Amino acid sequence: MAGTGLFAEIIDGEVYKYYADGEWKTSSSGKSVAIINPATRKPQYKVQACTQEEVNAVMEMAKSAQKSWAKTPLWKRAELLHKAAAILKDNKAPMAESLVKEIAKPAKDSVTEVVRSGDLISYCAEEGVRILGEGKFLLSDSFPGNDRTKYCLTSKIPLGVVLAIPPFNYPVNLAVSKIAPALIAGNSLVLKPPTQGAVSCLHMVHCFHLAGFPKGLISCITGKGSEIGDFLTMHPAVNCISFTGGDTGISISKKAGMIPLQMELGGKDACIVLEDADLDLVASNIIKGGFSYSGQRCTAVKVVLVMESVADELVEKVKAKVAKLTVGPPEDNSDITAVVSESSANFIEGLVMDAKEKGATFCQEYKREGNLIWPLLLDNVRPDMRIAWEEPFGPVVPVLRISSVEEGINHCNASNFGLQGCVFTKDINKAILISDAMETGTVQINSAPARGPDHFPFQGLKDSGIGSQGVTNSINLMTKVKTTVINLPTPSYSMG
Numbered sequence: 055m056a057g058t059g060l061f062a063e064i065i066d067g068e069v070y071k072y073y074a075d076g077e078w079k080t081s082s083s084g085k086s087v088a089i090i091n092p093a094t095r096k097p098q099y100k101v102q103a104c105t106q107e108e109v110n111a112v113m114e115m116a117k118s119a120q121k122s123w124a125k126t127p128l129w130k131r132a133e134l135l136h137k138a139a140a141i142l143k144d145n146k147a148p149m150a151e152s153l154v155k156e157i158a159k160p161a162k163d164s165v166t167e168v169v170r171s172g173d174l175i176s177y178c179a180e181e182g183v184r185i186l187g188e189g190k191f192l193l194s195d196s197f198p199g200n201d202r203t204k205y206c207l208t209s210k211i212p213l214g215v216v217l218a219i220p221p222f223n224y225p226v227n228l229a230v231s232k233i234a235p236a237l238i239a240g241n242s243l244v245l246k247p248p249t250q251g252a253v254s255c256l257h258m259v260h261c262f263h264l265a266g267f268p269k270g271l272i273s274c275i276t277g278k279g280s281e282i283g284d285f286l287t288m289h290p291a292v293n294c295i296s297f298t299g300g301d302t303g304i305s306i307s308k309k310a311g312m313i314p315l316q317m318e319l320g321g322k323d324a325c326i327v328l329e330d331a332d333l334d335l336v337a338s339n340i341i342k343g344g345f346s347y348s349g350q351r352c353t354a355v356k357v358v359l360v361m362e363s364v365a366d367e368l369v370e371k372v373k374a375k376v377a378k379l380t381v382g383p384p385e386d387n388s389d390i391t392a393v394v395s396e397s398s399a400n401f402i403e404g405l406v407m408d409a410k411e412k413g414a415t416f417c418q419e420y421k422r423e424g425n426l427i428w429p430l431l432l433d434n435v436r437p438d439m440r441i442a443w444e445e446p447f448g449p450v451v452p453v454l455r456i457s458s459v460e461e462g463i464n465h466c467n468a469s470n471f472g473l474q475g476c477v478f479t480k481d482i483n484k485a486i487l488i489s490d491a492m493e494t495g496t497v498q499i500n501s502a503p504a505r506g507p508d509h510f511p512f513q514g515l516k517d518s519g520i521g522s523q524g525v526t527n528s529i530n531l532m533t534k535v536k537t538t539v540i541n542l543p544t545p546s547y548s549m550g
């Protein structure tokens with residue numbers, strides 16, 4: 055159970071502690087932040103409302119701990135990460151339980167998130183050993199006008215302090231996707247969890263604590279974004295920000311200093327369906343892509359652009375599958391669970407009502423109880439409707455009928471987002487041309503958009519973000535290149 059057994063020290067009474075200097079602490083603010091269970095809409099947990107002074111202290115510790123961590127051999131850093139991964143996987147139950155309670159993720163998917171996170175940490179440790187153990191050796195005589203008098207040695211060195219801000223929808227997985235690359239590359243890490251998802255994050259951080267990472271290297275600071283959000287992201291000690299979330303990321307990037315940024319800020323992933331597509335495959339992928347975790351994924355299918363000639367058949371197939379989706383509590387593994395908050399549910403409802411007023415066809419009756427919204431497929435959506443452009447982050451999938459592939463590509467490219475997209479066709483040549491034409495970070499051919507497997511590059515174009523993710527790219531992003539040049543008094547050529 056969350057906050058008990060191995061995890062008993064992370065809670066004080068009914069308030070979860072924050073983590074700094076290798077210890078679990080109570081904030082001097084004496085205040086806490088309540089976490090509302092999306093399904094019951096009642097307070098479920100409480101976390102510390104940390105102060106700006108506590109942020110300052112954490113940053114000082116992170117700066118000093120990083121100096122010795124950078125001198126820790128790579129194999130040793132990897133060993134500790136493997137240990138953390140094993141502890142995380144062995145203790146998945148309390149984390150999965152908190153995911154269910156604070157973000158209403160279905161129970162099975164919650165377990166999957168934790169296991170996936172353990173695998174990500176281990177993969178990152180291995181990849182780090184491979185790519186950070188290698189450097190480059192350049193000889194000067196390959197550039198015109200030079201003799202071989204200079205030997206250039208390059209390697210990758212850490213940035214310093216990495217600030218990680220994961221979103222509510224994958225609080226554990228998208229936290230470790232930032233923590234593990236930062237640590238293997240020799241950085242220290244300050245984590246600011248989302249309010250909903252904070253308790254899962256605190257349990258995850260305890261697994262790193264139990265693995266024996268040095269004091270101060272990892273910190274987890276909780277609290278109100280309004281009090282410590284800007285203070286954290288604009289803190290002079292921060293050398294890199296890895297953020298996943300909404301358009302807050304745009305304002306963070308405007309205020310951040312001259313530091314590397316890794317940002318993933320959502321998408322309006324289009325699913326382009328051609329006449330020759332396997333419509334059963336498309337329908338299953340619309341269900342998986344559009345409705346899993348109730349559509350609360352950046353990579354969810356957020357608009358279907360289907361050729362008019364096959365639209366009726368496709369809509370019927372999707373409708374039949376929507377009818378089979380179960381709706382209810384996350385504890386019961388329902389397919390559709392409550393969305394994260396009342397404001398989120400209100401926003402989704404606003405998009406649905408706008409589509410209704412403008413004449414979209416409702417394939418199911420719109421139904422909502424509290425934060426629980428029944429799955430909804432909207433047909434005959436037109437570009438003048440908000441749902442054609444905005445991301446609902448809920449179980450609502452709009453279908454736009456198109457009369458040419460170009461129309462689909464134009465719609466996709468007119469979006470301010472550019473995360474992923476997908477195209478369904480049996481013609482691989484067409485698929486490649488469409489993939490090239492779509493202005494998105496990734497295009498999936500004959501499958502719904504998805505970030506994983508977690509070592510694949512993952513990046514958004516336009517307002518969907520900057521910097522690429524995926525294990526290898528994250529490690530590279532969290533390092534800088536250091537060069538040493540050996541200058542020789544006379545040219546030196548190795549003889550055959």
Ligand code: G3H
Nearest residue numbers: 223351352353504505506
């Ligand atoms: O919500 C944003 C996530 O990066 C999407 O990840 O494709 O594994 O669901 P996913």
